[in-house]
Amino acid sequence: MAIAGYLPGTITFNDGSSKFGLLEVPKRHDKQEISFKTDKKAKDVKFSINDVKQFVFTAEDNTEVTFITLRLANPKAFSGKYKIEEEKSWVRLEWDGEVKILIAFVNGAVYYIQKPNEDYARYLAVFYGGFTFGEFNVMKKMVGFIFKEDCPNLEDSLKKEDFKAKGVNLVGIMYEQVCDKQE
Numbered sequence: 001m002a003i004a005g006y007l008p009g010t011i012t013f014n015d016g017s018s019k020f021g022l023l024e025v026p027k028r029h030d031k032q033e034i035s036f037k038t039d040k041k042a043k044d045v046k047f048s049i050n051d052v053k054q055f056v057f058t059a060e061d062n063t064e065v066t067f068i069t070l071r072l073a074n075p076k077a078f079s080g081k082y083k084i085e086e087e088k089s090w091v092r093l094e095w096d097g098e099v100k101i102l103i104a105f106v107n108g109a110v111y112y113i114q115k116p117n118e119d120y121a122r123y124l125a126v127f128y129g130g131f132t133f134g135e136f137n138v139m140k141k142m143v144g145f146i147f148k149e150d151c152p153n154l155e156d157s158l159k160k161e162d163f164k165a166k167g168v169n170l171v172g173i174m175y176e177q178v179c180d181k182q183e
Contacts, residue, residue: 009057029089029104049088066093071120095172136163151179
């Protein structure tokens with residue numbers, strides 16, 4: 001999916017208001033503003049990531065793409081814990097269910113998962129140049145780590161064959177099938 005220049009879309013702000021026009025998709029997940037124009041000839045206006053809840057645009061292939069603003073949490077080395085970033089990032093919404101699967105673009109696609117009732121997303125996996133089975137095994141272990149207390153059966157429900165067909169969205173699909181039944 002090519003994303004370049006200003007594209008038609010809608011920005012939704014934290015207060016619930018929204019603006020439709022042309023927006024320039026931030027090229028970096030940690031850019032702290034988004035550029036917006038009401039039309040091609042209008043002056044560029046910048047909005048802070050802290051004021052924006054999400055933006056939605058239509059890509060050149062006519063697919064609707066949603067980015068939300070969220071703090072990201074990355075694993076701390078050798079501690080088994082996450083460090084939650086102070087600043088928000090722009091993350092593309094891949095799966096919108098009970099858990100959200102999100103992508104931050106950091107020298108490639110880095111996948112995150114937002115658990116219910118959390119205001120940040122946890123690192124899940126990174127895939128360089130497509131999905132491989134070695135990367136699947138790493139992602140599966142991360143799922144086991146992330147959900148060890150609230151859905152310990154989720155890790156075992158993930159199968160390579162299903163991952164090949166559904167990609168990372170498999171985690172969201174299986175969460176809804178497996179974790180809802182564990183209560």
